Amino acid sequence: MINILKQPKLFAAGMLLPCSMGAFAGGSLALEEVVVTAQKREQTLQDIPGSVAVLDEARLQQSATTEFSDLSSLTPGLNLAAASDGFAPLIRIRGVGNNRLTPSIRPSVGIFIDDIPLTRPEAAFNNLTDIRSIEVLKGPQSTLFGKGVSSGAINIHTKNPDMLERSGFAETSIADSGLREYRGGLNIPLTDKLAARGSVYQTTKSEQLTNLFNGEDDETNTQGGRLRVLWEPVDELSVRVGYDKHDLQTTNSGVDALVYGGLTLDKAAEKGLLLPDANPFDGKNYQELATDRDSDSEIFSLAVHWDIDDNWSFDSISAQQKWQAVVDEPAGGTSPFGIVTAIPSQDIDTFSQEFRFLYDRDKLSSMMGIFYADSDRAAHIQVLNTALVIPGDDLALAILVEQDERSRDYGLFMHNIYAFTDATEITFGLRYNKTQTEGVNYQYTGAGYFVDQHSPLVGTPSSWEIPSRRDSWKKVTGTLKVNHFVTEDISVYAGLGTGFKAGGFDAVKNAALYNGSETAPLSSFEAETATSWEIGVKGNSRDSSLRWAASAFYQLYDDYQVEVPDPVGPGNDVNNAGEVVSQGFEAEVTWLLSEQLLIDGSLSYIDSRWGEYGNAPCHGLQIQAATCVDGVQDLSGKRRNGTSPWTANLGASWTDSYSDELDWFARLDLVFRDDFIGATDLDPRTKQSSYTLVNATAGLMASGDGGWEIKLWAKNLTDEKYIALFSNARDGYQPNGTWGWGVNSGARRTLGATLGYTF
Numbered sequence: 001m002i003n004i005l006k007q008p009k010l011f012a013a014g015m016l017l018p019c020s021m022g023a024f025a026g027g028s029l030a031l032e033e034v035v036v037t038a039q040k041r042e043q044t045l046q047d048i049p050g051s052v053a054v055l056d057e058a059r060l061q062q063s064a065t066t067e068f069s070d071l072s073s074l075t076p077g078l079n080l081a082a083a084s085d086g087f088a089p090l091i092r093i094r095g096v097g098n099n100r101l102t103p104s105i106r107p108s109v110g111i112f113i114d115d116i117p118l119t120r121p122e123a124a125f126n127n128l129t130d131i132r133s134i135e136v137l138k139g140p141q142s143t144l145f146g147k148g149v150s151s152g153a154i155n156i157h158t159k160n161p162d163m164l165e166r167s168g169f170a171e172t173s174i175a176d177s178g179l180r181e182y183r184g185g186l187n188i189p190l191t192d193k194l195a196a197r198g199s200v201y202q203t204t205k206s207e208q209l210t211n212l213f214n215g216e217d218d219e220t221n222t223q224g225g226r227l228r229v230l231w232e233p234v235d236e237l238s239v240r241v242g243y244d245k246h247d248l249q250t251t252n253s254g255v256d257a258l259v260y261g262g263l264t265l266d267k268a269a270e271k272g273l274l275l276p277d278a279n280p281f282d283g284k285n286y287q288e289l290a291t292d293r294d295s296d297s298e299i300f301s302l303a304v305h306w307d308i309d310d311n312w313s314f315d316s317i318s319a320q321q322k323w324q325a326v327v328d329e330p331a332g333g334t335s336p337f338g339i340v341t342a343i344p345s346q347d348i349d350t351f352s353q354e355f356r357f358l359y360d361r362d363k364l365s366s367m368m369g370i371f372y373a374d375s376d377r378a379a380h381i382q383v384l385n386t387a388l389v390i391p392g393d394d395l396a397l398a399i400l401v402e403q404d405e406r407s408r409d410y411g412l413f414m415h416n417i418y419a420f421t422d423a424t425e426i427t428f429g430l431r432y433n434k435t436q437t438e439g440v441n442y443q444y445t446g447a448g449y450f451v452d453q454h455s456p457l458v459g460t461p462s463s464w465e466i467p468s469r470r471d472s473w474k475k476v477t478g479t480l481k482v483n484h485f486v487t488e489d490i491s492v493y494a495g496l497g498t499g500f501k502a503g504g505f506d507a508v509k510n511a512a513l514y515n516g517s518e519t520a521p522l523s524s525f526e527a528e529t530a531t532s533w534e535i536g537v538k539g540n541s542r543d544s545s546l547r548w549a550a551s552a553f554y555q556l557y558d559d560y561q562v563e564v565p566d567p568v569g570p571g572n573d574v575n576n577a578g579e580v581v582s583q584g585f586e587a588e589v590t591w592l593l594s595e596q597l598l599i600d601g602s603l604s605y606i607d608s609r610w611g612e613y614g615n616a617p618c619h620g621l622q623i624q625a626a627t628c629v630d631g632v633q634d635l636s637g638k639r640r641n642g643t644s645p646w647t648a649n650l651g652a653s654w655t656d657s658y659s660d661e662l663d664w665f666a667r668l669d670l671v672f673r674d675d676f677i678g679a680t681d682l683d684p685r686t687k688q689s690s691y692t693l694v695n696a697t698a699g700l701m702a703s704g705d706g707g708w709e710i711k712l713w714a715k716n717l718t719d720e721k722y723i724a725l726f727s728n729a730r731d732g733y734q735p736n737g738t739w740g741w742g743v744n745s746g747a748r749r750t751l752g753a754t755l756g757y758t759f
Contacts, residue, residue: 030544031592037135037157046538049427049483049493051551051586053078053136053602057159060128062653062667064697064713064754066173066181066203068124071154073671073693075136076604076647077586081724083253083744086125087293087325090725093138093152094555095582095608095643096530102563102572103346103377104405104441104504108530110141110149113156114242116301116319117147119350119375123297123323124156126224126246130185130199132157138586139532139553140499142477143415143429146317146354146371150499150530150557160240161195161230162187171709171756178206178219179752193232200225208748211252212276212286213336218252235307242301253291255742256280257336258723259685261731262738267337275336280743281721286336295325315356323348340730342383344401350375363419371411379403385730398446401507405439409502415479427481427495435502438470443507443566466508473527475500490539499530501561506573525574526559550587556611557582562680564617565728578612580640601650608643610635619683623737633681641682644674644690663703669695678726679741686726686741694718711754719749 034045034054045052053075060066063074069089072080079097082089088100091109098107098121110117111124118124128134135155142148145155168186173179185199202223209218224246231239257278260268268275276284299321306314324347352373359366381401415429481495506523536551557580563572588602610616616635618628639645653667671693678686694717701709725744732739 029592029595031540031547031590034547045547045549046491046540047425047483049425049481049495049536050534051138051536051549051553053138053588054133055136056133057131060131060134062665062697062699063669063695064173064711064715064752066128066183068126068128071134071136073669073695074649076602076649077138077606078136079643081744082122082125083250083725086122086248087250087295089121089125090642091121092642093136094553094584095606095640096151096555096557096580099561099563099572099574102574103379104403104506105525105561105563105574106501106504108149108151108499108501108528110145110147110153111156112145112147112153113244113299114158114301114303115145115155115317115354116299116321117145117352117373118297118323119321119348120297120323122295122325123246123321124154126222126248126297127181127183127201127203128156129183129201130159130197130226132159139534139555140477140479140497140530142431142433142497142499143413143479146352146369146411146413147373147409148411148413148431148433148477148499150501150528151555158226158228158242159187159197161189161197161228163189163192163195163230163232165189167706167759169756169758171754173752173754175750175752177208177748177750177752178204178217179750180204194230196227196229198225198227208283209254209256210284211254211290212284213288214252214290216252216290218250218254218290220248220250220253222246222248237307238303238305240301240303242299242303244297244299244301246297248293248295250291250293253293254285254287255727255744256282256285257729258726258741258743259729260336261339261729261740262733262736263339264336264729264731264740267339278740280723280745283748288337289341291327293325293327295323297321297323311359311361313358313360315354315358317352317354317356319350319352321350321352336731340383340385342381344379344381346377346379348375348377365417367415369411369413371409371413373407373409375407375409377403377405377407400444401442402444403439403441403507405437405441405505407435407437407502410434410436423485425483427479427483430476430478432474432476433500433502434472434474436470436472437502437504438468440466440468441505441507442466443509445510469505469524471503471505471524473500473502475527475529477529489542490537492535492537494535495533497532497534499532501528501530503527503561504574523573525561526576528561528576529558531556531558545592546589547591548587548589550585552585553583555582556580560613562613564680565730575615577610577616578614578636579610580608581611582606582608584645596654596656598653598655599651601648603646603648605646606643607645608640610638610640612636613638617681618737619679619681620732620737620739621683621685623735628737635682638682639677641677641680641686644676646672646674646690648672657703658700661703662700664698664700666698667696671695673722678723678743679728683741688723691720691722692718693720706759707757709754709756709758711756713752713754715750715752716747717749720746721748722746 072078079092091097097109099105137153141153170184173181181203183201187197189195226244229241301319304316326345354371356369383399385397413431419425477498479497483493485491503526532555534553538549559576560580584606586604590600613635615632618633622628651669655665658664674690695715697713699711723743724746727742729740729742
């Protein structure tokens with residue numbers, strides 16, 4: 001059974017390896033096997049009955065990938081987009097994932113670092129320094145991780161300390177976008193049984209968006225690092241202590257205008273101001289109240305592995321993590337004049353504990369685990385909404401949002417692999433899920449002048465009852481798969497997996513604007529369940545120079561949780577859509593044509609639709625055209641937002657020796673993404689057409705282990721213009737649908753260089 005603290009030799013699919021590392025087997029050209037731990041034991045990709053994408057350190061370095069946000073350009077079927085600091089990200093696997101602005105909805109895509117589930121997806125948006133490998137598992141994962149996820153998992157493996165030799169690295173990168181990046185790390189053997197490894201980074205970058213109000217460019221600064229201390233007092237026992245710390249600061253942040261809302265246009269006319277054209281690609285906006293954000297994440301961890309005997313082993317993974325985000329100044333949102341301004345802060349503390357027993361003997365490999373997580377989430381938001389006023393009063397709406405909730409997650413899970421014959425394995429597992437949530441979540445609306453945290457609010461929350469709510473959700477999920485080797489080089493598999501996501505609470509609201517009474521009725525949303533069917537085939541050529549895989553899947557989500565804009569407040573409410581259906585196929589190939597040339601490619605088709613969603617909110621154009629009945633539309637059968645049907649990657653790399661002391665490489669990548677609609681309500685103004693990105697890297701490095709390396713790289717070489725995220729501007733008159741849209745554009749052409757040294 002694999003020791004989680006001892007790392008297997010892992011190579012990325014699609015990475016060309018020199019002869020000394022086994023590119024030739026028996027005198028013939030051959031790809032190295034890809035060894036992964038997706039099922040908590042060492043396996044090749046062909047042994048796993050499911051779709052897993054693997055990126056190792058060499059693949060990340062060769063593509064000049066240093067940020068988490070760049071992963072979607074390397075993995076078809078993965079959609080990952082966010083602001084420059086990772087705020088409110090969109091993460092989807094096979095068309096299903098997280099909701100951007102509603103923390104009460106749990107993410108369907110789980111992000112793990114060394115098997116620790118991150119408490120917020122934003123905590124992953126940092127530098128990929130000292131990373132050993134990243135595995136992207138597609139489909140429900142309820143029996144493999146302590147915390148079950150219903151759409152997929154991104155598992156990040158960091159490097160462990162090495163007790164054999166001292167080593168380290170240092171590198172710096174610069175680019176014409178204003179990027180300045182510094183990274184370094186050091187591994188120190190302290191004794192023959194104790195070693196430490198640490199790494200740090202600091203990055204400054206600009207998204208090249210100039211605010212015409214103050215003439216300043218936005219800027220994001222990130223810094224952080226991680227420390228690992230590994231102790232092996234005896235051969236059978238390993239203890240690893242870890243610490244991760246990441247800080248992000250964004251100044252003068254903003255979005256570009258796609259459509260100006262009606263209230264924005266009215267205020268511009270009052271000021272006699274000519275706004276810049278609503279051009280999402282001109283790199284210019286106008287914001288009187290630009291946003292400054294500060295977010296921090298911190299993780300303390302302890303991992304223990306014990307080989308009890310030849311067949312049994314035990315793992316314990318403990319973590320205490322904290323994530324917090326603060327907007328230091330009033331936020332202009334997506335409105336040029338701060339029509340909706342806010343001072344939000346959020347703080348989450350989570351303790352998690354996972355115990356696993358692993359058994360491996362003869363035909364049976366089994367894992368049995370217990371998981372517990374205790375999370376406290378507190379949020380405080382003050383909002384001034386000048387888009388609406390209290391009837392009969394001149395004052396704007398002042399909104400106070402307070403959230404103080406505690407959630408506890410319990411899980412019992414088992415995952416078994418049984419070999420019926422040398423050619424056929426069956427995988428089966430079960431999981432018991434229970435989530436319990438309690439606390440206060442309210443939104444109070446009155447007349448006021450919120451400008452800072454001490455502004456008055458006409459009326460107080462004590463004038464109405466604020467209930468503390470408590471509920472729990474539980475479900476049994478599982479997996480059943482069969483993997484059969486037709487020949488030594490070709491395998492086929494079929495499987496069924498189920499997933500579960502707990503429900504939650506909407507904010508209790510007091511405003512008469514909602515329902516004509518002082519206190520709105522309590523609102524909650526139901527749990528979401530997922531069922532996934534998948535079939536696939538994987539193979540290698542006889543000479544192992546060609547590796548390929550293909551799969552087809554069908555995923556059904558019942559009571560799908562979807563966020564809809566609150567018509568008055570700063571956030572979103574949650575609806576349960578009846579069904580979401582996501583189906584399609586994936587294929588990938590890696591072909592080593594010669595000692596120097598390697599070709600790799602992948603293709604994904606995803607048809608993600610609303611199966612049943614009869615109470616979806618209308619979009620602005622429907623309201624303006626008076627085609628919206630009772631404020632809702634029926635989206636049943638319509639394609640879902642935020643998902644591109646076709647995605648594809650095609651890459652080629654050439655590796656060669658310049659001399660006995662120097663090696664060089666060159667790599668070219670084409671990244672195709674199909675069209676998508678950004679808005680949940682399918683507003684046609686938020687459609688992004690298909691586009692293709694061209695990325696290239698070339699490097700020169702010292703032969704052998706260690707020495708200098710220089711890389712020149714280009715991202716979006718053809719300067720393709722595209723939109724990554726759409727945001728509701730909340731700057732119009734809600735009753736007549738005249739709100740606007742803001743956007744985060746994709747990164748423009750970036751030319752950079754990296755200089756590094758390893759020893």
